[in-house]
Amino acid sequence: MPKPPSFTARTPGDPRPRMIAIDWGTTSLRGVRIDAQGQISERRALPQGILQVAPGGFADAFAQHFGDWLAEDPQLCLLSGMVGSRQGWQEAPYCPCPADFSALCQQLLWLDLPQGVPTAIVPGMSSLAQSQVDAVHGVPDVMRGEEIQIIGALQLMGSRDGLLLLPGTHSKWVQAQSSSITGFKTFMTGELFALLAQHSILGKTLDSSAALDEAAFIQGLERAQSPDTLSHLLFGTRALSLFGALDPAQSASYLSGLLIGQELRTMPTAAGSRVAVIGSSTLVQRYSLALHHVGCEAVAFGDEATWAGHQAIYDHLTQTTVSTPQSLPPQP
Amino acid sequence: MPKPPSFTARTPGDPRPRMIAIDWGTTSLRGVRIDAQGQISERRALPQGILQVAPGGFADAFAQHFGDWLAEDPQLCLLSGMVGSRQGWQEAPYCPCPADFSALCQQLLWLDLPQGVPTAIVPGMSSLAQSQVDAVHGVPDVMRGEEIQIIGALQLMGSRDGLLLLPGTHSKWVQAQSSSITGFKTFMTGELFALLAQHSILGKTLDSSAALDEAAFIQGLERAQSPDTLSHLLFGTRALSLFGALDPAQSASYLSGLLIGQELRTMPTAAGSRVAVIGSSTLVQRYSLALHHVGCEAVAFGDEATWAGHQAIYDHLTQTTVSTPQSLPPQP
Structure with missing residues (x-):
């Protein structure tokens, strides 16, 4: 080698x-x-x-x-x-x-x-x-691929610690402490949404191309705080449709809220927490809405995190100074 | 009408x-x-x-x-x-x-x-x-369709109370009290298994046609007792495959254990409980294995529950005596 x-x-x-x-x-x-x-x-x-x-x-x-x-x-x-x-x-x-x-x-x-x-x-x-x-x-x-975005986002924030979220086909929630990645969890949120919308019984009463219905999304988020398992909560989307409580556009947003809400339920998203959200603008917007709903602050990053991560490795290899501030800077 | x-x-x-x-x-x-x-x-x-x-x-x-x-x-x-x-x-x-x-x-x-x-x-x-x-x-x-099987199984057991389970595409767990159906929950277990095996990334390292691997199934069951959400636990099947900890046959059984284990986690399946399991022999066998693992007793029923339920309605309409015993009979 x-x-x-x-x-x-x-x-x-x-x-x-x-x-x-x-x-x-x-x-x-x-x-x-x-x-x-x-x-x-x-x-x-x-x-x-x-x-x-x-x-x-x-x-x-x-x-x-x-x-x-x-x-x-x-x-x-x-x-x-x-x-x-x-x-x-x-x-x-x-x-x-x-x-x-x-x-x-x-x-x-x-x-x-x-x-x-x-x-x-x-x-x-x-x-x-x-x-x-x-x-x-x-x-x-x-x-x-996410690791480089995490490094980049920490650099861009000038931060050594934090909770970072990379939504997508497989959402990743990442803990950073003292400039180390200490642990992370994957959630098959995007893939499950697509599978359920395209191939499951839920798809029969769901319009996945519809614009986000915020109220239905929030209802799904709140429902997802239940101790019930996702395999039960998902079926509720179908039953609510049968009872006329969700139309097809609302069902899609509700399902999205259920899946994202289950992520929030198991991650440390206490009110007042700050989460760096790295991804496409559509997903960042949707997760930011969810985070704001539970009282968290969302700091958004896109592609720039990837390239900042690459540059940080260049800086390290060329032994230029990589800035390592002690904590998150105050927000404007 | x-x-x-x-x-x-x-x-x-x-x-x-x-x-x-x-x-x-x-x-x-x-x-x-x-x-x-x-x-x-x-x-x-x-x-x-x-x-x-x-x-x-x-x-x-x-x-x-x-x-x-x-x-x-x-x-x-x-x-x-x-x-x-x-x-x-x-x-x-x-x-x-x-x-x-x-x-x-x-x-x-x-x-x-x-x-x-x-x-x-x-x-x-x-x-x-x-x-x-x-x-x-x-x-x-x-x-x-399940309601008639529940009535039939209660008749066949000579019982007015109990926890009944109807595994399938959409598994149903049903509570009966004093000959009333008081509540029930659906889990999209069978449909999720099929979707994930056929259409998701898990399918790449999973052989859903393989015979049940009991050890992997039990591992999945135990893992499913975690407070983590299913959308995270599912991805573990993939990661375990990548680390060589599950082969494709084991992955299928592990996934099945995860999904069924999540049902058990949220239902009243304390050790010593008795559950009537109504369904096809393959599914009844698999769920019975899961129930036995947590110390529950499984009482199996097949098609006969459906026809006993139909007969019970005939009996009711013709006002013949429908037997209504007070409790479950002792087991042989």
């Missing part, structure tokens, strides 16, 4: 890029070129997720889409996301929690690229080490 | 049938002919669920499959199941809980059949009345 390179940060006047940052997920490939000043100088997004690449074809696919950037002599190319999974370019073993930023950097998986650019895959993280795994009391959790 | 008929029970020597009992579900049509002695003299099962019948075509479809029995001058024809739903022959409004046997009989929906045989649809039941419905604190639950 190639060794990590040793280099210093490029001087701001250098015309060559500092780095190429890539997020290569299951269904999409996104990249940015970052110049010597640390500014994003170009962005690319392609529908070429890892599922679209044949085994063994990753180096060629990457050169096809980013060869011109690699030819510009960047100091570093970093790849995050499912590209480091068993189905990706090369498997980057999960970095177990608790893990700080240095641990993650030490576990970067360096690749040998023909273009000669130092290139590494950011490892995913696991909530437990392999030796702790047990099907009842030691069930592990895993993420790939 | 036709009025309920008044008649007395046929004498045992009468060559004509006492009744035709029909269970007409979403995907199947089953019926038995019961002779004047109260014995089942013939059975039929057809893959002609209500979804296979065009609106307005129920009387013809029924005559096609059971016309010869109707011509034999039975005293009564009873239909249970989804045939009484909005998509069925005619909608029989839900009978709200708590409801005893008389209440259910009073709400039979009588049909006007050309053959002149007194024919009624058994109503489904709802956990709440329409006026009590509220999307947060008054979420209703519904069943159709």
Whole structure:
């Protein structure tokens, strides 16, 4: 395996890029070129997720889409996301929690690229080490791609501690303490919503394309605080429709509220808590609504968290100072 | 609407049938002919669920499959199941809980059949009345077809009280007190298992056709006692596979254990409890294993519960004595 390179940060006047940052997920490939000043100088997004690449074809696919950037002599190319999974370019073993930023950097998986650019895959993280795994009391959790967003959001907040939420197909709630990721939990919220809307009996009385009905969403959120299991609560959506208490648009919002409400029920979302929410604007908006409803503050981040995370690794590798403030700054 | 008929029970020597009992579900049509002695003299099962019948075509479809029995001058024809739903022959409004046997009989929906045989649809039941419905604190639950099995199982046990379980696509847990159905809960266990195995990421590392792995099933059961929500616990199945802790056959059993374990977690299944389990032998076996694991006793019933329920309604309408013992009989 190639060794990590040793280099210093490029001087701001250098015309060559500092780095190429890539997020290569299951269904999409996104990249940015970052110049010597640390500014994003170009962005690319392609529908070429890892599922679209044949085994063994990753180096060629990457050169096809980013060869011109690699030819510009960047100091570093970093790849995050499912590209480091068993189905990706090369498997980057999960970095177990608790893990700080240095641990993650030490576990970067360096690749040998023909273009000669130092290139590494950011490892995913696991909530437990392999030796702790047990099907009842030691069930592990895993993420790939979210870790870089978490690092980025903490950097952007200038924070060492916090509760972070990455909503999506599989929502992740992450605890950070003293700049370490200490634990996290995955909820299959987005996938369950899609499955239920498309394939279950709930779909018969549900319009998943309708705009959010806030009142129904909040009703679902509140109902989800019940100690009943989700497999029972879900059926309530159907029964309420049969009784005319929810129309199809309301049913979709109610179902969304149920699923998201179950996340809130089991996470530390006491009134007054602050949660960093990282994701697409639609999801961030919906989760922010939920968090506000229970009295929490939501701090929103989008793509910038991913690229800030990549830059933080560059900074670490080039040993420039990474700011590590002691606590969250006061809010404006 | 036709009025309920008044008649007395046929004498045992009468060559004509006492009744035709029909269970007409979403995907199947089953019926038995019961002779004047109260014995089942013939059975039929057809893959002609209500979804296979065009609106307005129920009387013809029924005559096609059971016309010869109707011509034999039975005293009564009873239909249970989804045939009484909005998509069925005619909608029989839900009978709200708590409801005893008389209440259910009073709400039979009588049909006007050309053959002149007194024919009624058994109503489904709802956990709440329409006026009590509220999307947060008054979420209703519904069943159709299970109510007749519950009545039948109570008759067969000679019991007025108990906890009854009807596993399936939508598992129902039912409380009976003093011969009344006082409440029930539905769990989307079977449907969720099928959705997750066929359409979710869990399906990638899961063999749903494999035989039950008891150890993995029990691990799932135990894991499901966690206060975490199902949408988190489900993802554990995936993570355990990634860590090599579950193979595809074990994953299927573990997932089944998780879903069934969540039912047990929220129902009164203290050690020493007795639960009547009514359903197909495969499901009854699996739930019995789960109940035994937590120290409960499972009393198994199959089809006979359905037909005993139909007979109990005949007995009630003909005013013969329906046995109403005070408690569960001692076990052999």
